[in-house]
Amino acid sequence: MxxxxxxxxxxxxxxxxxxxxxxxxxxxxxxxxxxxxxxxxxxxxxxxxxxxTDVEYYKRCREFIKPSEMPLRWNTPIKYGCPYDCGLCPDHEQHSCLTLLEVTDQCNLECPICYAESSPKRQTWRSLEQIKKMLDAIVANEGEPDIVQISGGEPTTHPHFFEILDMVKTRPIKHIMVNTNGLRIASDRKFVQRLATYLPGFEIYLQFDSFEEKALKELRGVDLREVRKKAIDHLNEFNLSTTLVVTLKKGLNDREIGKIIQYGLNQKAVRGVTFQPIQAAGRLKDYDPATDRLTLSEVRQMIIDQSEIFQNEDMLPVPCHPDCLAMGYALKTEDGPIPLTRLIDPDILLQGGRNTIVFERDEELKSRIFELFSTNHSPQTSALSLKQLLCCLPLVHAPEEIAYDNVFRVIIMQFMDAYDLDVRSVKKSCVHIAHPDGRIIPFDTFNLFYRDEKEERLKELQQI
Structure with a gap:
């Protein structure tokens, strides 16, 4: 038999x-x-x-897709095939929802885990001319880029940091983020006060991995608990929109997921939490991919198990890249947070039409939420429909009673590495990095093939 x-x-x-x-x-x-x-x-x-770890969710991701949104231009030809032609090449299936603009390799920390291998020893900064070229490439690709995230290294160490911000602010970019470890934000109140002048459409992407000394020392090399507290105090003082960014390592800080979500909900300035399982790229001290990797489905289940707000129907695949992005939204009210994601009819969402929302709550709430997420918004109000909101754009400017301050998002953002790389999925990547030469490259493949000396190895692979 x-x-x-x-x-x-x-x-x-x-x-x-x-x-x-x-x-x-x-x-x-x-x-x-x-x-x-x-x-x-x-x-x-x-x-x-x-x-x-969830077969049914994995299969659901295959159904939770929408027509691909293309950039205005392509940057490289198809020659060797994915993932060796980045980018973006005409074979890619998604524009840049978020583009990282790396302005320096230098950092004021030397984290044991860092995909960019930044440290105080690396004393290289992009010149303003180089940064202008990279920005021009981003705008040429997107017209009006959704999100540009200024990153590094630690971008706040750049000697021309505010000149860079001014350069970004003068371009037609809908939303600007600064990716930071928070050291300068914690130590320099006037620096934070000046950052707040860039509102609205400006946000801090704050490293926030744990409340525990052991986890922080393992991930960052130092105990940053007091730094985080001071940083949040300054950000709350100026109500400077902030996302808490948690790098997750299995068995180290994954049991703190619910606590971090609740902490974020209690902070005036925090608009959400992003959980990022470690990508096996760059510097990886004390990390074993066989035992320390976390999948998106594991993190999703931990959010459901540990959170009192987000349950199974609240954490949905993001249609532009459902394999690697999941998202839940809540509305912060005086009576506590109300999950929003479960109120969406996904069939209408994926068809690109007007969203159907089922309400079991009062008509006043229904009216207020529809006003916030009306698909008939004007460019002046910049309010977003739920369809747009679920494509990972943190851009909500709405009537006073329901504003960006009241919307709280939880995102799982998984970046593939050499172990779990799926070329089918890479083609849908929507988080990209601007290369100094003007190419726009998916985050996943950039750290594998296109960062620093790795491009030399790529030339060998292209010949195989």
Whole structure:
């Protein structure tokens, strides 16, 4: 009698060998309630990588898609095939929802885990001329970019930091973020006061990994608890819109997810929390990808288990890149937060039409929320429809009673690495990094192939 395989074969894709980065065929299989990527390198042998702990959610992501939104132009030709042609090449399937503008390699910390391998030892900054070129490339690609995030290294160490902000602010960019470890925000109140002058459409993306000394020292090398407290105090004082960004490591700080969400809800300036499982790229001290990796589905379940607000129907795939992005929204009210995501009819959302919302609450609330998320908004009000909101754009300027201050979002943002890279999914990546030469490259592939000296290795792979 024929013997069955121990798994269910679901689909075929392409990946890379985690050792040599050579492109390989890969099977996606279901086994014991989990989803795995199976691949084999002729030189380095087979690999079995866990990519999801929730088969039903994984399959739902395949249904939660929308028509691809293209950039206004392409930056590179198709020559070697994905992921060796970044970018963006004409084979990519998503424009830039968020583009990182890295202005320096220098940092005032030397975190044991850093995808950019930044440190105080790296004393290189992008010149204003280089930054102008990178910004011009972002605008040329997008016309009116949704989000540009100023990053590094630690961008606040750049000697011309405010000149860079002015340069970004004068361009037709809808929303500006500054990605920071918060050291300067904690120590310099006047610096924060000046940052607040860039509101509205400006936000701090604040590193906020844990409330515990052990976890902070393992991830950041130092105990940052007091720094975080002072930073939040300054941000609350000026009501400077802030997202708390949590780098997650399995067994280290993942049990704090619910506590961090609740903390964020209690802070005047905090508009949401983003959870980012560690991407196996760059500097990775004391990190074993076999035991320390977290999948999006695991983080999603932890949010559901630990949060008193966000439940299963509240954490949905984001249609532009459903494999790697999940999102839940809540409305902050005097009576506590009200989950919003569950009120959306996903079929209407994905069809691109007017959203159907089912309300079991009073008509006044219904009226207020529809006013906030009306699809018939004017450019002057810049209010967003729910359809736009769920495409990870944190841009809500609405009537006084329901403003950006009242909307709270929880996002899971997973970046693929050499272990779980799925070329099918890479093509949908919408978080990109501006290369100094003007290319716009997906975050996932940038850190694998295009950062610093890694491009030399890429040239070898392109010839295989």
């Amino acid at each position: 024929p013997k069955n395989r121990p798994y269910l074969f679901y689909e075929l894709t392409n990946s890379v060998c985690s050792t040599c980065l050579q492109k390989l065929e890969a099977k996606v299989v279901f086994q014991d309630g989990n989803v795995y990527l199976l691949k084999r390198c002729k030189e380095h042998g087979p690999e079995k990588v866990l990519i999801s």
